[in-house]
Amino acid sequence: MKFYSRKLIKPGDLNANNTLFGGQLLKWIDEEAGIYAMTKLNNHRVVTKYMSEINFVSSAKQADVVELGLAFVEVGKTSITFRCEVRNLFSKKTIISIDKIVFVKVDEAGRPVPHYQTLATIQKVQQAII
Numbered sequence: 001m002k003f004y005s006r007k008l009i010k011p012g013d014l015n016a017n018n019t020l021f022g023g024q025l026l027k028w029i030d031e032e033a034g035i036y037a038m039t040k041l042n043n044h045r046v047v048t049k050y051m052s053e054i055n056f057v058s059s060a061k062q063a064d065v066v067e068l069g070l071a072f073v074e075v076g077k078t079s080i081t082f083r084c085e086v087r088n089l090f091s092k093k094t095i096i097s098i099d100k101i102v103f104v105k106v107d108e109a110g111r112p113v114p115h116y117q118t119l120a121t122i123q124k125v126q127q128a129i130i
């Protein structure tokens with residue numbers, strides 16, 4: 001799993017209990033994973049199809065810094081699936097884990113279309129960039 005971006009928790013990110021609002025965290029994850037899917041499928045037209053069971057493992061508070069991690073699970077014909085973990089940057093304590101987030105490549109009309117990528121081709125491009 002690679003941790004790509006970091007977020008500083010600010011007052012507007014909190015719930016009524018003064019801990020990180022779960023909806024805000026899911027918004028960050030959806031955006032991060034969506035951008036990752038766009039780069040891996042080399043196309044901006046992808047939509048979130050499915051999120052598996054979400055486990056809010058521990059809370060985070062104002063001024064904490066969290067980091068968002070993603071890992072490949074599988075690459076299908078029109079879809080790509082990631083696993084996600086968000087953890088505290090300093091303590092490394094897990095805040096949330098999601099086993100599966102599925103994105104689907106779609107056409108102008110929003111219909112699923114093949115992306116013609118495989119795990120091997122994606123990893124090859126990734127190695128070339130590094």
Ligand SMILES: CC(C)(COP(=O)(O)OP(=O)(O)OC[C@H]1O[C@@H](n2cnc3c(N)ncnc32)[C@H](O)[C@@H]1OP(=O)(O)O)[C@@H](O)C(=O)NCCC(=O)NCCS
Nearest residue numbers: 047048049050075076077078079080102104106110111112
């Ligand atoms: C994404 C969407 C176009 C897919 O349409 P669909 O009729 O389900 O398409 P398909 O059945 O052909 O499935 C497309 C892919 O999604 C996968 N998929 C479908 N349902 C799934 C599920 N419940 N869990 C995991 N993967 C799923 C299929 O396996 C397929 O992947 P593959 O081609 O790599 O094998 C359609 O469901 C949609 O528009 N959803 C709303 C998307 C959206 O607006 N998201 C933003 C958040 S609201």
